[in-house]
Amino acid sequence: MTEPIPQPAGPGDRPPPARFAYDSHTWKEMAHLLTNLPVSIVGFVYAVTALSVGAGLTVTVIGLPLLALGLTGARVLGRLERARARAMLGVRVDEPSPLPWRRSGGFWPGLWQAVKDPVGWRTFLFMLIRLPWGILTFTVTLTGLFVLWPVLAFVVRAMADVDRAMVRGLLSPSDELERRIAELESDRGVVVDTAAADLRRIERDLHDGAQARLVNLAMGLGLAKEKLLEDPDAAASMVEEAHGEVKLALQELRDLARGIHPAVLTDRGLDAALSSVSARCTVPVTVTVDLEERPAPAIEGIAYFTVSELLQNVSKHSRAHAATVEVWRSDNRLFLQVRDDGVGGASLDGGTGMRGLAERLGAVDGLFVVDSPEGGPTTVTAELPWRDRSGTPAGKAPGRGAPARGRR
Incomplete structure (x- = not known):
């Protein structure tokens, strides 16, 4: 009877169970554990250097910028670690939201936003604790090739699962907070664009509507004034036309005001x-x-x-x-x-x-x-x-309940 062939990792990022016969998943996990040591050394040296230099110089002007730069660089190393885990361990972790740099407010607010970046700090923590773990996984895997070969696949799987947990725990986005930040950034852009479009619409309506009628009104009244003595009947007719223009201009202004916010x-x-x-x-x-x-x-x-x-x-x-x-x-x-x-x-x-x-x-x-x-x-x-007239969310109130939702 032919033994079934293991299938690739599914949506849960979980490889097939380890077994005595080595498969591609086991070899990838073994390669990941063996490369943990050099990668961990690079990450540890970077984290210690960035933290010590940035924190040590916080008493000077350049301390916080250096710390912010170090945290931004940590995001890059975290992205590389997620890619390595995705390729070798099958761990599919979403990328964190981009750092929400403030579009206004000057240099210091944006700098402070970078300094308190939770993604950068979690990546620093990941790089610091990975060095001892990298030494352990490298040593056990290397020596196990000559000592633990019959059961090495199970040992490798256990250590790789720890790696998966570390990547998910420290390098994955803190879903609710960071998703909310991304949504607010997007929503702010929508609000700004909507407000700009409304201002352009009001300006266009004023220019093409009431303003044009008022210009015609001024010209008509000027002509009526010139003809008042020499041709009273023509002047009266012009004043009548001007009166009609005034009514139309007032109606357009009322419509415009109603479009802004009706009384x-x-x-x-x-x-x-x-x-x-x-x-x-x-x-x-x-x-x-x-x-x-x-x-x-x-x-x-x-x-x-x-x-x-x-x-x-x-x-x-x-x-x-x-x-x-x-x-x-x-x-x-x-x-x-x-x-x-x-x-x-x-x-x-x-x-x-x-x-x-x-x-x-x-x-x-x-x-x-x-x-x-x-x-x-x-x-x-x-x-x-629902927000009450003071602008704060109100407590629950009796109501008819929410309708069944149809197609978005």
Whole structure:
């Protein structure tokens, strides 16, 4: 009966069990243990030198920069160690998030960010404790080639498992914290880009709309002034036209102000504001707002503009006969749901509008879910963190519960 051939390491990074017959995994582990000594010596010398020089010179101006440089270099050595473990031990460890250098604030804040880098410090610890372990693994493996050959595969596997544990424990990212740092860095970029886009939109609307009308108004009034004595009827006609321009300019300014932050939202909250925006939709909209208190102004504004843009999509693209807007709170989350009985087919990949909404909500730890099969109906659910009017997270509150989430 033929003995089964061992399979490569699976998703758990665990090689097949050791056995008396040597296989490729055993030889790779043996090579890793034999190279531990020279690699450990290099890492130990680097860590001791960087720490002693950086810490010893902290009383001077160059101490902290040298320590920061040493920690940054430790990240590079850690990346090489992860690659070696991946190639020889089959350990698949995610790369830590890049060092979050501050984009503003000057040299010293960025330097301090590098000095307190947890990835660099864990790599230093790894290099310091690896030297005695490297000496032990090198000695046992080398001498075992002539003494422990029948059981060397099992000894090698046991020592390699210790190496795997050290790599996972000290060279893997501290998932929650570092993932959160990466998310916040990305979210900050989204917020900055969104704010810049909003400023450009306001500037464009002012330049192309109200400003152009006011220029025409000034020119019309100037011509009317010149004709006032010689041709009163023509002057009166020009003043009438100027009056019409004033009305249009005022309307455009009101629309622009409403697009920045509507007064009804500030004065009366989401219920009145969403009722107002739904009245401008080309489809009959039923609005239900079930909130015992108002959220923080920032959350309230995001909720309003999210529903407003979704209702614009309903007007432009859905070909629906009716739509509903529901807003409620469940625990520490604010939920918005917009439904329509239109043709469906909406998705985050269908254009920049939906994707932009998803990015804006993601920047404040929100969620954006689209369920819109071809033929309809379409249900869009948005979820935001609840913050009270003081801006702090509130405790749990009774609510309707979270909706079932559809396709993102």
